[in-house]
Amino acid sequence: MTSDGNDSDGGTETEAHERRECMACRGSGSVISNLGGTPSTLDCPWCAGSGERVPGIDAQARWLEQAPADG
Numbered sequence: 001m002t003s004d005g006n007d008s009d010g011g012t013e014t015e016a017h018e019r020r021e022c023m024a025c026r027g028s029g030s031v032i033s034n035l036g037g038t039p040s041t042l043d044c045p046w047c048a049g050s051g052e053r054v055p056g057i058d059a060q061a062r063w064l065e066q067a068p069a070d071g
Contacts, residue, residue: 022047024059 021027025044029051033042043049045059 020053022051022053025051027051 022029022044024046025031029044029047029049030041031044032039044051045062046057047054048057
């Protein structure tokens, strides 16, 4: 597979990736969160619980959107 760095159609890079196991949850589709002091099992935010890597996902984006603005 070669790449010339030109991704003008917007979807080529995403479509070129092979299906791979999500590294964050190791393919299980869930992670353990210790937020709040009590461990709890959640759907993996990096693969949305599928167990397969989702290219381009920002798992922390929703937390940044919910954070109160300083000021």
